[in-house]
Amino acid sequence: MAYDSIVCVKQVPDTANITGDAMKDDGTVNRSALPAIFNPDDLHALEAALQVRDRFGGTVTAITMGPLSACEVLRDCLYRGADRVILVNDRRAAASDTLATGYILAQAVRKIGNCDLIWAGRQAIDGDTAQVGPQMAEKLGIPQVTYFEALVDLSGRTIRVRRNVGNGYEVLEARLPILLTVLDSANETRPAAAKRVMRFKHARSAGEITNEVAANMPAASSAEKEAEAARLLEKLRAAGLRIEQWSLDDVAADLRRCGMSGSPTKVHRVQSIVLTKEGYTEIPPSEEGVGRMIHELVVDHTLG
Amino acid sequence: MIEPNPKGEVWIFAEQEDEHLSETSLELCSKARELADRLGVKVGAVLAGWNVRELSYRLIAHGVDKVYYVYDTLLEYYRTLPYARVVCQLITRHKPQIVLFGATPLGRDLAPRIASEMRSGLTADCTDLEIGDYTEPKTKAVHKDLLMQIRPAFGGNIIATIVNFDRWPQMATVREGVMPLGDGDPRRSGQIIEEKIEFSDFEQSVRLIERVREKRKVNLKGARIIVAGGGGVGSKENFKLIHDLAGVLGGAVGASRAAVDGGFISKEHQVGQTGTTVRPALYIACGISGAVQHRAGMEESAKIIAINWDKEAPIFGVAHYGIVGDLTKVIPMMIRAIREKE
Numbered sequence: 001m002a003y004d005s006i007v008c009v010k011q012v013p014d015t016a017n018i019t020g021d022a023m024k025d026d027g028t029v030n031r032s033a034l035p036a037i038f039n040p041d042d043l044h045a046l047e048a049a050l051q052v053r054d055r056f057g058g059t060v061t062a063i064t065m066g067p068l069s070a071c072e073v074l075r076d077c078l079y080r081g082a083d084r085v086i087l088v089n090d091r092r093a094a095a096s097d098t099l100a101t102g103y104i105l106a107q108a109v110r111k112i113g114n115c116d117l118i119w120a121g122r123q124a125i126d127g128d129t130a131q132v133g134p135q136m137a138e139k140l141g142i143p144q145v146t147y148f149e150a151l152v153d154l155s156g157r158t159i160r161v162r163r164n165v166g167n168g169y170e171v172l173e174a175r176l177p178i179l180l181t182v183l184d185s186a187n188e189t190r191p192a193a194a195k196r197v198m199r200f201k202h203a204r205s206a207g208e209i210t211n212e213v214a215a216n217m218p219a220a221s222s223a224e225k226e227a228e229a230a231r232l233l234e235k236l237r238a239a240g241l242r243i244e245q246w247s248l249d250d251v252a253a254d255l256r257r258c259g260m261s262g263s264p265t266k267v268h269r270v271q272s273i274v275l276t277k278e279g280y281t282e283i284p285p286s287e288e289g290v291g292r293m294i295h296e297l298v299v300d301h302t303l304g
Numbered sequence: 305m306i307e308p309n310p311k312g313e314v315w316i317f318a319e320q321e322d323e324h325l326s327e328t329s330l331e332l333c334s335k336a337r338e339l340a341d342r343l344g345v346k347v348g349a350v351l352a353g354w355n356v357r358e359l360s361y362r363l364i365a366h367g368v369d370k371v372y373y374v375y376d377t378l379l380e381y382y383r384t385l386p387y388a389r390v391v392c393q394l395i396t397r398h399k400p401q402i403v404l405f406g407a408t409p410l411g412r413d414l415a416p417r418i419a420s421e422m423r424s425g426l427t428a429d430c431t432d433l434e435i436g437d438y439t440e441p442k443t444k445a446v447h448k449d450l451l452m453q454i455r456p457a458f459g460g461n462i463i464a465t466i467v468n469f470d471r472w473p474q475m476a477t478v479r480e481g482v483m484p485l486g487d488g489d490p491r492r493s494g495q496i497i498e499e500k501i502e503f504s505d506f507e508q509s510v511r512l513i514e515r516v517r518e519k520r521k522v523n524l525k526g527a528r529i530i531v532a533g534g535g536g537v538g539s540k541e542n543f544k545l546i547h548d549l550a551g552v553l554g555g556a557v558g559a560s561r562a563a564v565d566g567g568f569i570s571k572e573h574q575v576g577q578t579g580t581t582v583r584p585a586l587y588i589a590c591g592i593s594g595a596v597q598h599r600a601g602m603e604e605s606a607k608i609i610a611i612n613w614d615k616e617a618p619i620f621g622v623a624h625y626g627i628v629g630d631l632t633k634v635i636p637m638m639i640r641a642i643r644e645k646e
């Protein structure tokens with residue numbers, strides 16, 4: 001029996017490597033100065049889905065919600081083996097918190113239609129919330145299994161998985177469809193396949209094409225630009241290189257549940273971390289210096 | 305969601321497993337007490353399970369006024385859906401203004417499911433909680449006495465304060481180990497209220513087949529002294545120095561992620577954002593640069609000694625004693641000095 005998977009992926013700023021340039025004067029992080037990367041846990045979610053397809057047959061569809069630049073991670077999904085990729089892109093989705101994001105992604109899954117397995121990374125490194133997966137599952141009315149580490153068995157409509165809960169593990173059995181969030185310890189991710197890179201590096205979304213046409217034909221009228229974009233998109237579609245791009249209307253989202261208005265949580269204040277340079281007692285690296293420090297610690301009852 | 309309800313109680317979800325309350329649940333009790341006293345309301349705890357009524361007394365000792373106890377064989381072992389049903393129904397019934405969960409693997413599985421079903425806000429992994437006022441930037445409307453949900457974001461590089469003024473309850477998961485664990489007062493009194501939740505229509509879509517728990521071998525959280533080694537220790541052989549120093553001090557061994565990734569020591573020893581948060585009486589950081597993710601797990605220690613040969617290393621920014629030098633020389637000096645004191 002074949003299984004159809006949907007994988008939720010996200011493009012994130014590389015928060016692990018924040019340099020001075022990325023901090024603005026007011027102490028906030030300048031997202032645009034950070035390199036954008038494929039959220040690490042999501043690569044493992046994609047791999048888990050690809051492994052199911054390789055073993056049992058079926059399809060893998062990757063979806064992301066984000067700006068046009070997020071097409072970069074969708075192309076990466078194609079390079080690694082995804083069959084279909086979809087960008088959910090809409091200005092009105094900006095400032096969505098996890099609740100609104102979970103809702104929008106669930107609407108996109110509904111539009112895709114039948115699917116057996118939905119995969120997401122355990123969490124994204126820009127927010128570290130780990131909330132969108134479970135919230136999507138709730139919106140879809142299906143069970144969730146978080147911290148997926150291994151597929152134990154999959155047959156008919158029943159799946160058995162092992163989840164790692166930190167101080168041990170559990171094996172759960174569930175009926176499909178189900179949503180799983182994947183740990184980085186679940187698998188080794190496959191690299192991009194050279195042949196697929198050659199082919200899919202030309203894949204584009206409608207928004208990207210519009211921008212490219214505008215840049216290439218600055219003198220053309222808007223009607224000419226539209227005609228050219230339509231021609232290029234048709235070519236891409238025929239070649240199987242079109243990245244589908246959906247708006248909130250396409251996924252029939254209730255706008256009151258999206259973006260700022262759909263988000264109960266509001267950011268009140270943001271502070272950058274400032275080291276409290278109150279100064280410390282400098283101890284010279286000598287027998288005498290170290291001896292004095294130990295003595296002080298004994299006197300103030302930290303030691304002994 | 306429920307309407308904003310400033311008279312509502314402050315609730316915690318009491319996480320229990322094998323008839324033991326998690327330490328984080330007790331940490332939440334003291335925080336909830338503090339918030340509730342500030343607001344002039346009662347502290348409630350949701351305790352769900354099978355035959356765990358006894359645990360109520362511990363919760364009460366730690367500051368809870370009302371334990372909402374739900375028992376059912378379906379709740380013997382944690383699974384998301386029956387537990388989510390318990391909490392959602394109780395929230396709808398009693399309309400608490402705040403609900404707190406531990407940011408444990410369980411809490412982070414359960415809380416988002418509940419927030420989604422209630423269509424209310426949830427902030428993950430808070431490191432502090434306060435009561436404060438919030439002014440909407442556009443309308444200038446003032447919302448008084450909201451829960452300020454304070455958490456690191458962006459890989460720990462910024463601290464954000466999050467509020468939820470209209471879709472209550474205000475919910476948050478709270479990082480393990482960051483709220484002080486009180487002693488509890490066995491003379492405190494409180495109420496145990498047995499609540500009924502309807503499960504007859506419940507479809508068991510997920511079954512627990514096997515469940516394995518490992519005993520925690522490393523007790524970092526309970527240690528009074530921690531000696532931690534980082535990437536600067538250089539090798540597994542050199543890491544013996546860290547064990548030796550911990551040995552003479554009767555302390556536990558901690559590590560930075562670089563030391564764990566380098567294979568010097570196992571992951572259970574990791575301190576920091578993705579490891580354990582500790583607050584010992586003394587923390588000795590050896591060959592640790594002091595990356596923000598590491599500091600997040602140790603900067604609340606009462607005393608910090610940093611040993612690093614780079615005097616610009618950020619670890620010195622949180623240290624009380626700093627030794628700029630080579631750890632392979634300094635640690636043996638320390639061991640000798642401690643032995644001499646005895």
Ligand SMILES: Cc1cc2nc3c(=O)[nH]c(=O)nc-3n(C[C@H](O)[C@H](O)[C@H](O)COP(=O)(O)OP(=O)(O)OC[C@H]3O[C@@H](n4cnc5c(N)ncnc54)[C@H](O)[C@@H]3O)c2cc1C
Nearest residue numbers: 016534535536560561562576577578579591593598613631
């Ligand atoms: C999402 C995320 C989560 C993370 N979570 C954690 C976490 O929980 N815990 C954690 O620790 N890290 C975590 N990190 C990693 C963190 O960013 C740092 O990479 C890590 O803490 C570095 O460890 P280190 O300082 O020991 O190693 P290094 O960066 O390699 O620093 C080694 C230090 O040792 C000094 N040194 C070298 N040789 C000697 C010597 N002979 N004598 C004295 N000093 C010497 C050097 O000057 C240097 O300062 C996380 C990162 C990310 C992105």
